[in-house]
Amino acid sequence: MTAPVLIFAIGNESRGDDALGPLLLRDIDKYLKNKDNCQDFELLEDFQLQIEHAMDMKDRQRVLFIDAGMDTPAPFSFYRSKATGEPVLYSHALAPQALLDVYAQVYGESPPDAYILCIKGESFELGESPTPTALNHQALALDFVKQLLDAVSWDALIETKPR
Amino acid sequence: MSLSLETAANPENLRRVAIDPVSRVEGHGKVTILLDDKNRIHQVRLHIVEFRGFEKFIQGRPYWEVPVMVQRLCGICPVSHHLAASKALDAIVGAKHLTPTAEKMRRLMHYGQMLQSHALHFFHLCSPDLLFGFDSDVSKRNIVGVAEKYPETAKRGILLRKFGQEVIRHTAGKRIHGTGSVPGGVNKSLSIVERDELLRDIYQMVSWSREAVHMVKELHHKNPELYNSFGAFRANYMSMVGYDGSLDLYHGRLRGRDENGNVMFDGVDYNDYTDLIGEEVKNWSYMKFPYLKSLGREKGWYRVGPLSRIQNCDFISTPLAEIERREFMAYSGVMPMHAPLGYHWARMIEMLHAAEMIKDLLHDDDITGSELMTTGERGFEGVGVIEAPRGTLIHHYRVDENDLVTMCNLIVSTTHNNQAMNEAVRRVAQQYLHGHEITEGLLNHIEVAIRAFDPCLSCATHALGKMPLEVEVVGVDGIQLSTLSRSGDGTFCAQ
Numbered sequence: 001m002t003a004p005v006l007i008f009a010i011g012n013e014s015r016g017d018d019a020l021g022p023l024l025l026r027d028i029d030k031y032l033k034n035k036d037n038c039q040d041f042e043l044l045e046d047f048q049l050q051i052e053h054a055m056d057m058k059d060r061q062r063v064l065f066i067d068a069g070m071d072t073p074a075p076f077s078f079y080r081s082k083a084t085g086e087p088v089l090y091s092h093a094l095a096p097q098a099l100l101d102v103y104a105q106v107y108g109e110s111p112p113d114a115y116i117l118c119i120k121g122e123s124f125e126l127g128e129s130p131t132p133t134a135l136n137h138q139a140l141a142l143d144f145v146k147q148l149l150d151a152v153s154w155d156a157l158i159e160t161k162p163r
Numbered sequence: 164m165s166l167s168l169e170t171a172a173n174p175e176n177l178r179r180v181a182i183d184p185v186s187r188v189e190g191h192g193k194v195t196i197l198l199d200d201k202n203r204i205h206q207v208r209l210h211i212v213e214f215r216g217f218e219k220f221i222q223g224r225p226y227w228e229v230p231v232m233v234q235r236l237c238g239i240c241p242v243s244h245h246l247a248a249s250k251a252l253d254a255i256v257g258a259k260h261l262t263p264t265a266e267k268m269r270r271l272m273h274y275g276q277m278l279q280s281h282a283l284h285f286f287h288l289c290s291p292d293l294l295f296g297f298d299s300d301v302s303k304r305n306i307v308g309v310a311e312k313y314p315e316t317a318k319r320g321i322l323l324r325k326f327g328q329e330v331i332r333h334t335a336g337k338r339i340h341g342t343g344s345v346p347g348g349v350n351k352s353l354s355i356v357e358r359d360e361l362l363r364d365i366y367q368m369v370s371w372s373r374e375a376v377h378m379v380k381e382l383h384h385k386n387p388e389l390y391n392s393f394g395a396f397r398a399n400y401m402s403m404v405g406y407d408g409s410l411d412l413y414h415g416r417l418r419g420r421d422e423n424g425n426v427m428f429d430g431v432d433y434n435d436y437t438d439l440i441g442e443e444v445k446n447w448s449y450m451k452f453p454y455l456k457s458l459g460r461e462k463g464w465y466r467v468g469p470l471s472r473i474q475n476c477d478f479i480s481t482p483l484a485e486i487e488r489r490e491f492m493a494y495s496g497v498m499p500m501h502a503p504l505g506y507h508w509a510r511m512i513e514m515l516h517a518a519e520m521i522k523d524l525l526h527d528d529d530i531t532g533s534e535l536m537t538t539g540e541r542g543f544e545g546v547g548v549i550e551a552p553r554g555t556l557i558h559h560y561r562v563d564e565n566d567l568v569t570m571c572n573l574i575v576s577t578t579h580n581n582q583a584m585n586e587a588v589r590r591v592a593q594q595y596l597h598g599h600e601i602t603e604g605l606l607n608h609i610e611v612a613i614r615a616f617d618p619c620l621s622c623a624t625h626a627l628g629k630m631p632l633e634v635e636v637v638g639v640d641g642i643q644l645s646t647l648s649r650s651g652d653g654t655f656c657a658q
Contacts, residue, residue: 014220014235046339047238051287051306052279052325098307105310106318126236127220 003042004061006112011068012047016128017121020068020138021045023130024119027142028149035149049094054103060112062154065096066141068121068134075137076119078144079158083111115154117141168589171197171206194588194609196596204597207589209581209613210448221571226255226562230344233558239619242276242331243551245344246413247558250547252346255562257539264532265348270413271524272334272343273549274517277412278368279327280552281469281514284617285375286320289507292611293382298604316378319371323514326361326368330521333357348536358525365522369483372515376487379508383494394587394594394612395502397422398464399455400471401579403433403550408477410488410516412550418475419455419465424499427455433548436557440574450581453574464582467554468616469509474499479512481519487512503587503615510617551576553617577618587612 007028009021022045032038044056049065057063065081083100094102096116103111119141121134130138148154197206217236224232230248234241246269253261261269291304294313302308310317328338335341336351343349353361383390401419405411417431417439431439442451443460454463465471474492479485491508494500524530547558554576561570577584591612596605 012235012238014232044338047235047241050324051283051321052328054321055325101307102310102317102321105307105314106321108314126217 002059003040005041006056006060006063007041007043007066008049008053008056008063009043009045009066010048011045014126016123016125017068017130017134018124019130020119020121020134020141021066023135024066024138024141024145027138028145031142031146032149037149041149049096049099051094051099051102053094054099054106054111057099057103057112057114058107063112063114064117064145064148064154065114066117066119068124069118070121070124072118072120074120074133075140076117076144078115078117080155081114081116113154115158117145168204168207168592169585194613196592196601196609198601202596202598202600204592207585207592207609208447209585209588218571218573221560222568224568225566226252226560226568227346227566229560229568230346231340231342234340237619240276240280240551240553240556241339242272242335242341243549243556244558245335245341246273247547247549247551247556248560249344249346250414250549251545251558251560252547252562253537254542254545255560256347256537257541258347258537259539261348261537262532262534263529264352264534265536266413267524267527267529268334268349268352268535269344271353271521271530272331272341273413274520274524275327275330275334277327277517277552278330278372278514278521279324280617281510281517282320282323282327282375284552285379285507285511285514286316286323288617289614290316290320292607292614293379293507297608297611298602301603301607304607319375323368323371323375326364330361333361345536347538350535352532352535353525353530355531358531361521362525365518365525369515369518369522372511372518373483373487376508376511376515379511380487380490383504383508390504391500391502392594393502393504393608394591394615396583396586396590397501398466398583398586399427399458400466400475400499401455402467402472402475402555403548404472404476405480410472410476410479410484410513412472412513412517414549417548417555420475420499422499422501424474424497428457433557434546436546436548436559436574442574442578448581450578452581453579454582465579466583467576467579468506469513470500470503470506471554472550473509473512479516481516481523483519484512484516487515503612506615506617553577553619554579575619577616580616580618584613584616584618587615 007025009025011018011021013019013022025043025045029043032041046053081096081100083104084097096114100111100114119134119137122131148157151157193210195208195210196204198204221229221232229252230245233244233248236244249269287306290309291306294309295304306317331341332338333353335343343351399419399421401417403411403415404418405415417433418429419427421427439455440453441456442453444451452464454460455465456463473488479488491512543563544561549556556576557574559572560568563569588609591608595608599605
């Protein structure tokens with residue numbers, strides 16, 4: 001059976017603070033092991049989003065994308081992402097919004113509710129370890145995700161975090 | 164083959180147009196065009212502006228970590244790096260001949276990567292240009308536009324790619340950070356359940372791949388003027404071919420042909436690649452410019468990738484792809500096809516070949532075998548070459564007595580194509596932009612030429628501090644005010 005919630009971390013562990021998403025996902029995995037509702041969540045990670053990930057969103061109620069960002073407010077931002085049908089830059093990697101657009105077009109239906117948790121990073125160079133500041137942001141993000149996992153409505157938590 | 168338009172005679176009086184970044188290619192590429200007041204083209208350059216020092220990243224690591232570590236060099240072709248590194252490091256553990264199960268599992272992984280990479284490129288990155296036109300409405304010229312107008316095409320692209328990813332997952336052990344291939348062999352074979360799961364869908368994948376070849380072939384036949392001439396330039400070409408002359412994407416020897424299709428060298432052991440290939444540094448790009456040493460820097464550049472491979476081999480071992488190869492060769496005529504848009508046709512033939520190979524391997528009992536590893540006399544240096552989706556990929560390592568990597572040299576596919584991509588954009592600039600007011604549609608023509616090569620720029624640059632850099636300061640009136648350059652030895656010069 002497909003878990004109703006997909007948590008998808010994006011990042012490369014060998015590129016400094018780009019590791020924040022995968023590292024947080026590992027912490028979430030540990031946390032969920034002791035939760036009664038752990039079967040409600042599926043955890044995935046990849047270097048970047050691609051078209052086939054639209055298939056991972058099928059039959060979900062919610063999707064949470066976790067990524068590291070340079071320009072996001074510290075320590076993290078949490079907001080909703082929607083398919084817009086507006087032109088975006090396409091590459092070998094997709095933005096969450098573009099993935100939602102692909103989903104809507106390919107399946108002919110609205111994608112699941114999608115949210116983005118973007119953790120503030122500082123340096124993304126190949127071979128670097130995550131910076132101490134970014135790891136602090138990740139720890140705060142974990143506390144926030146714990147709230148999300150128990151919350152009935154995620155929209156209510158958006159208001160507490162600036163986009 | 165010419166190097167015209169690489170450097171303008173009097174750049175100080177010219178207007179500068181930049182395409183930054185080039186979209187729908189991996190990494191960060193930039194094209195600068197210098198124009199005079201009548202929009203005549205004087206200089207065109209494809210620059211690589213993202214910097215990745217991956218050789219430094221690998222040096223000092225234990226060799227057995229390398230096949231996993233190198234997957235982090237690039238989010239686009241991690242499997243290609245995984246396999247090329249494993250092949251190179253086979254020599255370190257003395258594995259001269261892999262077990263049949265190990266070689267077939269690696270091949271299966273490789274064909275899965277080829278299938279998913281080619282599917283993504285054709286259906287989702289290039290089909291918007293090919294189906295809607297190079298200067299069509301930019302708001303529709305993307306995968307969402309394709310999905311809206313050609314939903315079946317878009318869906319097939321996704322399902323082909325998903326299938327390729329599933330082949331990778333079952334052979335590498337995981338969706339990403341796979342550990343399937345290790346120095347000396349593999350650490351898993353396919354279970355019966357995994358094999359049967361893939362067998363359930365492979366016939367559909369072969370069928371769709373074949374239809375994709377027909378689709379791109381039809382585009383060529385409908386508009387030969389465009390497809391045969393767009394950005395066309397004559398070039399040498401190189402690839403690995405099987406020992407029997409077949410298209411072999413996993414193993415073989417190096418063969419090169421000149422611009423007329425005549426064999427220049429053949430049967431070259433890739434362990435001797437440094438005798439064959441030199442790499443030139445230019446002060447305006449992070450990416451090196453490889454060339455055949457026998458021909459020198461000016462005449463020795465060459466092209467790699469699907470267009471080279473399909474025309475370089477003598478035959479394809481799988482029947483459906485061979486039929487398509489013959490038709491492709493007949494279409495080209497006596498002379499090789501040099502047009503960049505021919506890459507799409509060749510790429511789809513390779514995708515069909517990959518699908519057929521996956522089918523054959525899934526029917527091979529060795530794929531579920533249990534003999535996974537080979538060892539032999541310990542070595543200290545190894546070279547591994549595979550034909551990655553974008554072209555020839557070379558990994559070269561030296562390892563010390565403590566098992567640590569002391570030297571790493573990678574020549575990635577996109578680097579081989581550096582000069583060729585520059586030539587293509589210069590031809591397109593001459594053909595379409597010269598003397599015209601620059602529009603988004605015209606600039607997209609430049610990008611179409613680059614995308615034909617499916618470049619992966621993010622892993623095509625070299626070690627930190629070693630590469631030259633030039634910063635151009637250009638005023639609002641387009642006049643270059645000053646430059647700051649860093650040479651290959653790290654010294655700076657301001658002008």
